[in-house]
Amino acid sequence: MKLPEPLLRGTLLRRYKRFLADVELADGQQVTAHTPNTGSMQQCAVPGHEVLVSRSDNPKRKLAYTLELIRVNNFWVDTNTQRANRVVEEALKEGIISSLSGYQVRPEYRIGESRIDFLLEGQEVPVLVEVKNVTLCCAPQTACFPDAVTTRGQKHLGELMTALSQGYGAVILFLVQRGEAERFAPADHIDPKYGRLLRKAVNAGVEAIACQARVTPEEVRIVRTLPVDLQES
Numbered sequence: 001m002k003l004p005e006p007l008l009r010g011t012l013l014r015r016y017k018r019f020l021a022d023v024e025l026a027d028g029q030q031v032t033a034h035t036p037n038t039g040s041m042q043q044c045a046v047p048g049h050e051v052l053v054s055r056s057d058n059p060k061r062k063l064a065y066t067l068e069l070i071r072v073n074n075f076w077v078d079t080n081t082q083r084a085n086r087v088v089e090e091a092l093k094e095g096i097i098s099s100l101s102g103y104q105v106r107p108e109y110r111i112g113e114s115r116i117d118f119l120l121e122g123q124e125v126p127v128l129v130e131v132k133n134v135t136l137c138c139a140p141q142t143a144c145f146p147d148a149v150t151t152r153g154q155k156h157l158g159e160l161m162t163a164l165s166q167g168y169g170a171v172i173l174f175l176v177q178r179g180e181a182e183r184f185a186p187a188d189h190i191d192p193k194y195g196r197l198l199r200k201a202v203n204a205g206v207e208a209i210a211c212q213a214r215v216t217p218e219e220v221r222i223v224r225t226l227p228v229d230l231q232e233s
Helices: 081-094 151-166 192-204
Strands: 010-016 020-025 030-034 050-055 065-072 075-076 104-111 116-122 127-134 136-140 141-145 169-176 181-186 207-215 219-226
Touching: 010 075, 010 081, 020 050, 020 065, 030 065, 050 104, 065 127, 075 081, 075 141, 075 207, 081 104, 081 116, 081 169, 081 219, 104 181, 116 151, 127 141, 127 151, 151 192, 169 192, 181 192
Parallel strands: 127 169, 141 181, 169 207
Antiparallel strands: 010 020, 010 050, 020 030, 050 065, 065 075, 104 116, 116 127, 136 141, 207 219
């Protein structure tokens, strides 16, 4: 997926009140940028890290700038969770994720009182796909989720298990934004309940897929799948 142009380079000064970040641009100007990420952004929202921000001329916006990418361990990381589903949708439609290729893609599918990110149709069994954006590494080369306790994420796992009993296939897809990662694992030390529920869901038949994105100042694109390690530490 192509990123907004042009992106402006800067240095992160601080992230606060969850959705705000102060950034010093390359020309020395200090701006406050919207930060579309509800997680802790640990390892990413670190003062001094290089960032890329976009600027909007929409007069209705309270903040003209949006924090788009943060450089961590010499890799760009896409912390904009609003983009994650669009990156996955592009990959699904292009058949990049081989185990999920050949389907028609319906975003934001409502099932009961819940809304799941995607419904895949056109083959024998319809498949529900829920996406999670991954920006944390819990160990060298091991990406992990979540970076904060997520009751919403726990709820989604329960919904996917319920969907199995209703005749759907179910996938939890972890979009790994860390370029150094070689595998994925649940962040048991941050949200042990989520880790337990993920293992329960997989044992019940939910498929866990980790897809790594290549992040550049020009685009974010899924390039490969990573092994999912559910062994309890």
